Amino acid sequence: xxxxxLRRVLQMIPVIIGTTLLIYALVFALPGDPVKAxxxxxxxxxxxxxxxxxxxxxxxxxxxxxxxxxxxxxxxxFGNTFxxxxxxxVIGDAFPITIRxxxxxxxxxxxxxVIFGIIAGLKKGKWYxxxxxxxxxxxxxxxxxxxxxxxxxxxxxxxxxxxxxxGRNPGFIDLLLPACVLGSVSMAYIIRLxxxxxxxxxxxxxxxxxxxxxxxxxxxxxRHILRNSLIPVVTYLGADLGSxxxxxxxTERIFNIQGIGNTLWQGILRGEATLVVSIVTLLVFVFxxxxxxxxxxxxxxxxxxxxx
Amino acid sequence: MRLHSKVIGAALCVASIVAPLxxxxxSRSQQMDGMIISYQASEPQxxxxxxxxxxxxxxxxxxxLFAGLIGYDKDGNVVNEVAKSIxxxxxxxxxxxxxxxxxxxxxxTKVTAESFxxxxxxxxxxxxxxxxASFFASIKGYxxxxxxxxxxxxxxxxxxxxxxxxxxxxxxxxSATFPTMLGGEAFFPLPDSFYDDPAAFxxxxxxxxxxxxxxxxxxxxxxxxxxxxYHGNFPARNDGINFVIYTDADxxxxxxxxxxxxxxxxxxxxxxxxxxxxxxxxAVNNPxxxxxxxxxxxxxxxxxDDEEGHLRRQAxxxxxxxETLCKKILGGTATxxxxxxxxxxxxxxDSLDGADVLTYDPDKAKELWAEADAINPWDNDTDxxxxxxxxxxxxxxxxxxxVAHYVSNSLGIRAVTNPVSTFAEYRQEITDRxxxxxxxxxxQPDYPAADNYLVQLYDSAAADGNGANDGxxxxxxFDKLMDKAAAAPTIGEANEYYQxxxxxxxNDLPAVPLFYQNAAIVSAQGVHNVETNWxxxxxxxxxxxxxx
Numbered sequence: 035x036x037x038x039x040l041r042r043v044l045q046m047i048p049v050i051i052g053t054t055l056l057i058y059a060l061v062f063a064l065p066g067d068p069v070k071a072x073x074x075x076x077x078x079x080x081x082x083x084x085x086x087x088x089x090x091x092x093x094x095x096x097x098x099x100x101x102x103x104x105x106x107x108x109x110x111x112f113g114n115t116f117x118x119x120x121x122x123x124v125i126g127d128a129f130p131i132t133i134r135x136x137x138x139x140x141x142x143x144x145x146x147x148v149i150f151g152i153i154a155g156l157k158k159g160k161w162y163x164x165x166x167x168x169x170x171x172x173x174x175x176x177x178x179x180x181x182x183x184x185x186x187x188x189x190x191x192x193x194x195x196x197x198x199x200x201g202r203n204p205g206f207i208d209l210l211l212p213a214c215v216l217g218s219v220s221m222a223y224i225i226r227l228x229x230x231x232x233x234x235x236x237x238x239x240x241x242x243x244x245x246x247x248x249x250x251x252x253x254x255x256x257r258h259i260l261r262n263s264l265i266p267v268v269t270y271l272g273a274d275l276g277s278x279x280x281x282x283x284x285t286e287r288i289f290n291i292q293g294i295g296n297t298l299w300q301g302i303l304r305g306e307a308t309l310v311v312s313i314v315t316l317l318v319f320v321f322x323x324x325x326x327x328x329x330x331x332x333x334x335x336x337x338x339x340x341x342x
Numbered sequence: 343m344r345l346h347s348k349v350i351g352a353a354l355c356v357a358s359i360v361a362p363l364x365x366x367x368x369s370r371s372q373q374m375d376g377m378i379i380s381y382q383a384s385e386p387q388x389x390x391x392x393x394x395x396x397x398x399x400x401x402x403x404x405x406x407l408f409a410g411l412i413g414y415d416k417d418g419n420v421v422n423e424v425a426k427s428i429x430x431x432x433x434x435x436x437x438x439x440x441x442x443x444x445x446x447x448x449x450x451t452k453v454t455a456e457s458f459x460x461x462x463x464x465x466x467x468x469x470x471x472x473x474x475a476s477f478f479a480s481i482k483g484y485x486x487x488x489x490x491x492x493x494x495x496x497x498x499x500x501x502x503x504x505x506x507x508x509x510x511x512x513x514x515x516x517s518a519t520f521p522t523m524l525g526g527e528a529f530f531p532l533p534d535s536f537y538d539d540p541a542a543f544x545x546x547x548x549x550x551x552x553x554x555x556x557x558x559x560x561x562x563x564x565x566x567x568x569x570x571x572y573h574g575n576f577p578a579r580n581d582g583i584n585f586v587i588y589t590d591a592d593x594x595x596x597x598x599x600x601x602x603x604x605x606x607x608x609x610x611x612x613x614x615x616x617x618x619x620x621x622x623x624x625a626v627n628n629p630x631x632x633x634x635x636x637x638x639x640x641x642x643x644x645x646x647d648d649e650e651g652h653l654r655r656q657a658x659x660x661x662x663x664x665e666t667l668c669k670k671i672l673g674g675t676a677t678x679x680x681x682x683x684x685x686x687x688x689x690x691x692d693s694l695d696g697a698d699v700l701t702y703d704p705d706k707a708k709e710l711w712a713e714a715d716a717i718n719p720w721d722n723d724t725d726x727x728x729x730x731x732x733x734x735x736x737x738x739x740x741x742x743x744x745v746a747h748y749v750s751n752s753l754g755i756r757a758v759t760n761p762v763s764t765f766a767e768y769r770q771e772i773t774d775r776x777x778x779x780x781x782x783x784x785x786q787p788d789y790p791a792a793d794n795y796l797v798q799l800y801d802s803a804a805a806d807g808n809g810a811n812d813g814x815x816x817x818x819x820f821d822k823l824m825d826k827a828a829a830a831p832t833i834g835e836a837n838e839y840y841q842x843x844x845x846x847x848x849n850d851l852p853a854v855p856l857f858y859q860n861a862a863i864v865s866a867q868g869v870h871n872v873e874t875n876w877x878x879x880x881x882x883x884x885x886x887x888x889x890x
Contacts, residue, residue, distance in 0.1 A: 066766030070773055072387070072473065074397065076788075077798070077809040078773065079476045081468030081488040089471065118389045118544060119560065127560060183592070191599045191622075198600045199593055201562070201586075287590040290597075292561040296589055303734075304387070305766055 042329075046322050050315060051104075057314045058100045061307040068092075068305030072116065090116070090308070103308060107315070113308040115301075121312045124297060129316070131204060132293035135286075136278035138206075138213035143221035144271055150221075151228025151267075152260070158233045166229075170222035182215045182288040199290040212289040216282050220274050227270060231263035238262075265335050272328030276321035376581030378565070379869070379885045381605040382594040383585035385561050388473060389544020392530035393465030396473040401527055403564050403585055406882060407549035408530035409574050411439060411458070412521065418631075418686055418790030418876035420522055423574045424453055424531070424550070426507075428524070434516040434829055441507040446571060447533040448548045448555070455509040457531035463487075463497040464537070465528055470494055474528035477788070480520065482512040495537075516829040518836040522791040552578045552883050561587055578883045579871070591736075598623050598866050604887060605872065605880055607863045611736040614862075615673030623864040629677045629685040630861035630878040633795065635853040636729060636745070637783045637813040639775070644720060645727075647815065647850065653714035655851035656699045658727070658780075660707035661752035662745055664700070668857050671740050675862050679855035682795055682844045686876040689792035689837035696848035700855060704752040711753050726756045728779035732768035733761040738782055741856070772812050783812060783853055790876045791833075792840040797824050800843075800852055815852030 069083050069092060087093040090113075091102055106113060112121035150170075154163040173181075189211055190198035200208040235241060236259055244254050283295040294313060301309035332339045386400030395404050411425035422428075426440045445453040464470055466478035467487045478484050482500030486492070500512040513520060523529065531550065536543045547555050552574065553566035567582040586603060588594040591610035597603035599622045609617050618625045638645045638655055645651045664678035677685065679700055680692040691697075714720070729746055731738040742759045749757040760779055762768040771777045787794045798804055802821050804811035820843050827839035847853075861874035868888040873881045 064764075064766075066764055066768070066770045068766060071766035071769055072396075074769075076396065077476055077804065078807075079468070079473075079488075081490070082471050082473065082475050084490070085468055085471035117385075117387050118541060124560070186593075186596055191596055194600060198596045198602055199588075203562075288593055290588050290590065290593045292587075297561070300385070300589065303764070 039326075042326050046319070049322060050318055053318045054104070054311055054315050055100060058103065058307060058311050059096065061302075061305065061310050062096050062099070064302075064305055066305065068116070071305070090114075099307070103311065107312070112312040115306055115309050116304060121309050124309065125294070125313060125316060128292055128294050128297045131200075131291060132279060132286075132295065134204070135209050135213055135216065135282070135291060135293060136275065138209055139217035139220075139278055140271070140275050142213055143217035143224055143274070147221040147224025148228050148264075148267065151225040152232055152263075154225065155229040155232025155263070156236070156255070158229075163229075166225060170225045173218045173222035178215060178219060178282075179284050179288060181218055182212075182285055185211055185215055186288060201290070204291060209291070212285050212291060215288075216278070216285045220270075224267060224270065228263060228267055231266060232259055235259045235263050261335060265332065268331055268335060269328055272324050272331070276324035279320045279324070280317045374584065377887060377889055378582045378584050379580050379604050379882065379887060380584040380586050380602075381880070381882065382588050382591075382603060382608060383564065384589070385587050386564075389541065390547040390555075390558070391472070391536075391540065391544045392527045392532070393461065393470075393472040393474045394544070395527050399587075402879065402882075403566065404527050404530070404547070404549075405551075406553040406566050406583060407547055407551045407555055408527075409445070409549070409551040409572070409576075410525050410530050411441075412525045413575055414525050414790055414876060415575070416873060416875035416881050418688060420525065421575050423525075425524075428521045430518075430521075430831075431510075434518050434520070434831075435513050437511045437513075437521060439509050439511065443507050444573075445550055447531075447550050448569065449533055449535060451533050451535075452506075453531050453550050454506045455503045456506075457533065458529070459497070459501040459503055459509055460537070461532035462501060462529065464495075464532070466498050467492060467494060467496055469496075470540075477523065477526065477528035480513050480515065480517060482514055484514075515825075517793075518828055518830045518833060519791045519793045522833070523789045523794075526789050552576050553583060556582070563587060576883050579886055580883075583882050595864070598864050601866045601868075603866065604869045605863060605865050605882075605885065607861070607879055609675070609862050609864060614675055614737070617862070617864050618674070620864070623866065624869065624872070626861070626863040626865075626872050626874060626880075627675060628861050628874045630859050630874065631684045631686045631790070631876050632784060632786045632859040632878055633679065633682070633684050634676075634741075634782075634784045634856045634859060635679075636742075636780045636856065637853040638780050638851070639778060639812075640814045640816070640852075642778050642780070644714075644718065644725065645780070647817075647852070650714045650717040652850055653710045653717075654720075655854065656849075657707045657710040657714065657753060658749055659699050659851060659854045660701065660703045660710070662748045662854075662856070663702040664857055665702065667741065667744055667748075671744050672737065672857070675860045676857040677860060679857050682800075682847055682853075682855055683792055684787075684795075684858045687787065687790050687792060687795070688833065689840050691841055691844075694841060694848060695845045699848055699851065707752050708754075711755075720755065722755060726758060728758055728760045729781070730760040730762055730768070730771075730777050730779045731782035732763075732765045734764050735782075742782065745856075773807065775814070780854075781812075784859075785810075786878075787876075792837055793824070793827065796840055796843055796847075797828075800847060811852075813852045815850070817846060817850060820846045820850075 069086050070078055091099050114120055115124060150166050154166045157163055186198060189196040196211045197208050241258050244258055283299050286293045286296040298313050384399035387397050388394045388400055390400055392404050392408055395401050409423045412420050413423045415421055424441055424445050426442050429438045431438055462478060465472040466475050466484055468475060469492050481498055483498050487496060503509045533548050552569055552572045554569045556565040556567050558564045564585040568578040591608050592612060594606050595610050595613050598606050640647045645654050668676040668678055680697055681694055683690045729742045731742045746757040746759050798810050800811055800815050801824050802816040805814040805816055823839050823843040827836040830836040861878035863872055863880050865872045870886045871884045875881050
């Protein structure tokens with residue numbers, strides 16, 4: 035177990051170096067000069083532009099820029115944004131908000147997805163199975179921005195029961211609607227996944243054996259059907275938590291939540307390589323850790339899996 | 343094993359539920375006591391330093407925090423603020439500025455002649471990399487400050503302090519309209535404390551304007567409160583302005599509908615037609631100062647700066663129905679252009695000689711096109727007229743689709759659009775002179791005067807990358823009129839020369855004026871005194887609202 039963990043952690047190093055290099059190259063390759071864009075449609079003052087380029091190392095060749103970034107990143111100095119704020123502060127402001135939103139969406143999709151999935155799976159073919167199926171199909175097919183704007187209009191503007199936007203330092207109520215919108219698509223997938231697993235495990239040999247031995251219905255369901263059905267669900271949830279942490283650009287913009295997704299979007303628009311790469315580095319890190327946790331959870335759910 | 347799974351499961355549950363709840367414990371809202379008007383804004387892209395602010399996110403805040411030598415009333419007229427008098431000498435080549443001696447900064451220090459001269463020198467000095475450096479280009483000694491390696495505290499030789507309340511400004515060339523520039527952000531004074539730590543100042547500015555800085559929560563809001571010691575022309579009638587930062591105009595609009603936001607001047611394109619009839623908000627819609635045009639590069643095939651090109655440019659201009667464009671596509675939020683300025687700028691005219699090239703007349707357009715064909719024929723199989731625009735602009739697509747339609751229908755030629763994905767990429771292609779098509783240009787004035795539109799955009803001195811003359815238009819005749827206007831003794835006389843210059847532009851059409859973008863504002867119910875100014879912004883000091 036310990037050696038396995040160490041190996042996985044060491045694997046993260048090339049992954050992070052590779053992705054940052056790739057993202058840095060992509061931002062660098064974006065057409066347009068960010069310094070010139072700062073002047074808008076007004077004349078560009080070349081002396082000032084040269085000064086700004088020198089300050090952000092934009093006058094150096096690509097690979098030198100990247101190595102300088104990497105060198106500073108090792109000392110946790112991610113540089114400044116074009117507005118003069120340390121990148122680490124920008125992330126420090128945005129990330130806690132995204133974590134809150136992601137965890138709420140995660141709990142929402144996990145709890146409701148599994149519950150509805152189990153109900154539908156155990157009572158396959160009944161009318162509520164059909165209703166759950168149709169609703170989940172609807173949620174999958176409607177894009178998030180539609181759910182977002184419609185939800186915002188109905189709950190926020192028309193009925194005025196939930197806040198329209200999250201605003202500063204959003205709390206539980208502010209993030210309730212965004213979290214539901216954000217989690218709705220994944221919830222629908224989890225419903226379908228759980229339903230299929232439960233339905234197929236229900237007729238598995240070991241379940242029949244357990245029943246034949248006289249085990250109570252409750253115990254069979256809890257210990258044999260559910261536990262075995264949850265392995266693919268946990269895989270999905272783990273990967274999903276990673277992408278939820280990456281911030282939801284669309285949802286965050288609709289509800290004016292100043293999280294990672296929104297910040298990243300602004301950074302790309304302004305061509306701020308340091309900001310974009312720093313955020314992506316963090317996201318890669320989060321994603322890799324989430325995957326590691328999922329892999330470890332397998333061992334808990336399925337005793338046959340052992341890590342040596 | 344069973345124990346394990348339970349423990350982990352329980353831990354996960356607890357962690358995920360407690361995290362958001364714990365966060366709720368934090369303060370949800372700031373102290374918003376008194377009549378604080380909330381206004382949609384964007385995160386400033388630079389520190390809040392007047393000389394370093396050249397975009398609206400920071401500009402709106404800076405305008406509320408600082409007072410310059412002069413200010414502008416909502417119609418763009420100049421009124422004295424800190425200045426007692428600004429007198430031209432030596433044929434408009436030198437200005438003598440006398441200050442009122444009773445103005446103070448928020449930190450209690452006096453506003454003196456040095457508060458201005460030091461601030462201006464700092465901004466003009468390229469070593470300090472301030473975005474607004476170019477505003478000082480007309481002051482003597484500016485060029486010397488553009489070399490690399492200049493000391494960061496080097497002063498502009500053209501500025502001479504006479505006493506604590508008097509200084510003179512020497513210009514490189516005569517300019518009648520120079521004093522009208524002085525109310526802009528670049529020319530605001532700075533207190534001595536600025537030079538100790540410019541970065542700290544940028545996150546907590548100290549000004550002398552109608553409001554005082556209170557707090558800035560990045561990406562969330564900027565709060566300013568009324569400054570009771572301010573005694574200029576624009577005192578606040580509310581207790582403060584809360585600039586609430588939005589990244590999406592649709593979201594901000596929803597907040598106005600729900601009554602969570604008081605003012606919004608960036609109407610989302612999805613509501614640009616309906617906002618005037620929306621019963622949940624109040625709407626204001628007046629002609630504004632932003633002029634939208636498209637520019638022909640000087641070396642564009644068939645559309646160059648010669649007789650053929652002039653005829654074709656006129657034909658294209660007359661092929662476009664501006665009335666319908668403004669009404670149908672822009673839902674009445676724009677006004678058809680009749681000159682190269684705008685209706686809220688002194689010097690505007692709707693009856694210039696030759697202004698009929700800006701009216702819709704497809705028959706005349708075809709005639710002009712045929713005349714041009716006689717000089718150098720247009721081959722419909724190989725020649726295409728392209729209109730470029732930046733696709734990240736929310737309304738550009740619908741406008742240029744319509745323009746291309748009008749041109750191809752009226753003239754029977756192939757006209758298509760050429761979208762460029764982002765603004766940064768688009769500007770790069772323009773500054774590198776790579777676009778050999780007609781391209782979208784817009785102009786938002788820095789100060790309310792004709793020269794800001796004409797000299798900056800069409801003078802030969804601003805061509806070839808030295809200014810905003812993106813089409814490299816050069817006309818010695820036009821330049822001469824601009825120089826005459828600059829040396830004119832009064833603004834009224836200057837404007838006569840500027841109008842003669844515009845008449846030359848109407849023949850040559852280096853750019854084709856399309857429309858003036860209206861100043862459109864929506865406000866929540868219960869908000870009063872919403873008026874627009876020449877900057878297409880609400881006059882924030884005057885806004886009030888019902889208090890519950």
